Amino acid sequence: MYEVIWHGRGGQGVVIAAQILAESAYLQGFKGVTSAPTFGPERRGAPLTASTRIADTAIRTFSQIAKADIAVVLDPSLLEVVDIAGTLKPGGLLIVNTPQSASEIGMDGNIAVLDAVSVAVRFHLFKEGAPIVNTPMLGVFARATGLVSLEAIERGLKRKISGTAATTNIAALRVAFDEAKIPEEPNRYFFEKQVSAL
Numbered sequence: 001m002y003e004v005i006w007h008g009r010g011g012q013g014v015v016i017a018a019q020i021l022a023e024s025a026y027l028q029g030f031k032g033v034t035s036a037p038t039f040g041p042e043r044r045g046a047p048l049t050a051s052t053r054i055a056d057t058a059i060r061t062f063s064q065i066a067k068a069d070i071a072v073v074l075d076p077s078l079l080e081v082v083d084i085a086g087t088l089k090p091g092g093l094l095i096v097n098t099p100q101s102a103s104e105i106g107m108d109g110n111i112a113v114l115d116a117v118s119v120a121v122r123f124h125l126f127k128e129g130a131p132i133v134n135t136p137m138l139g140v141f142a143r144a145t146g147l148v149s150l151e152a153i154e155r156g157l158k159r160k161i162s163g164t165a166a167t168t169n170i171a172a173l174r175v176a177f178d179e180a181k182i183p184e185e186p187n188r189y190f191f192e193k194q195v196s197a198l
Contacts, residue, residue, distance in 0.1 A: 001032070001055040002147060003065045005087050008074035010046045011127065013134035016160060017072070018050035020138060024156030025054040025148050032059035047075075047082055054147065072141060073097060074116070074133050079105070093183075095140050097133050102181065112144035112182040119179070123172040135169040139176030150177050 004021065008014035015037045022035035032055035038048055051065040067089045073079065076098040085107055088094060093110045099118070102111035120131035135157065142150045154170050161169055 001053055001059065001061070002070070003068045004052040004054070004070045004072065004141075005065050005068035006050040006052070006072045006074070007078050007082060007084060007087075008048060008050075008134075009078070010048055011130065012074050013127075013132050014048060014074060015050045017074070017134035017138055018052045020134075020153065020156045020160055021052045021141065021148065022054070022156075023159055024138075024153040025052075027155045028148055028152035030054050030056060032057050034059050034062065036062070036064070038064060047078055049087075068092060070095065070141070070145060072137055074137055076100075079107075085109075093144060095137065095144055097137055102183070110183045112140055112180055114140045114176055114180045116140070116176060119172050119176050122175070123168050125169065125172055135172050136176035139173040140180040140182075142173075143177045143180040144182040150174065 006014045006018050018035045022033040026033045034053045037050045053059050068087055069089055070093045071084055071088050072095045073084060074097050076096055078084065093112065094107065095112045096105060097116035098113050099115040100113065102113050105111055114136060116133035116136035117131045119136040120133050125132045125135065138153050142148060142153050153173060157169055158166050
């Protein structure tokens with residue numbers, strides 16, 4: 001089972017990103033997928049998390065993820081206020097929305113980065129005046145992990161978003177996939193059992 005934890009702030013689309021990834025993994029052929037937000041007194045702008053579990057067989061675990069294989073950070077300011085490293089398993093992969101390079105993050109390990117804000121601005125992905133980076137971060141996820149293909153994520157995204165919004169988000173997803181800066185030799189211990197796209 002592969003466990004993914006999403007870190008973001010209220011209103012950034014963290015929960016939707018977790019749901020799209022679960023849907024995409026199912027469409028790719030994984031038999032077990034779950035997606036869940038954390039529940040609490042979250043409000044717009046407050047830190048929150050969501051989780052996605054992906055497995056080749058049915059998933060019977062529904063608790064919150066304590067240590068994930070992959071942590072995706074939609075808001076880089078959270079690196080200063082949340083123990084992101086503490087949510088990762090040893091050797092796990094960190095994916096961060098930031099204009100900085102991986103070496104500038106100040107954390108050890110496998111780190112993939114993308115300036116997802118610039119991608120969101122380029123494609124006019126805004127909500128209430130703020131850039132929405134969840135779709136670009138799904139593109140980074142596909143590129144950095146190889147766990148769920150870009151094509152499967154596009155299909156999953158179309159199930160959540162329709163019309164011209166889907167077209168725009170898919171374009172942003174593809175650009176993010178291409179522009180993501182990923183580790184040259186990432187530790188792939190949790191990506192050994194790949195499932196071919198259907």
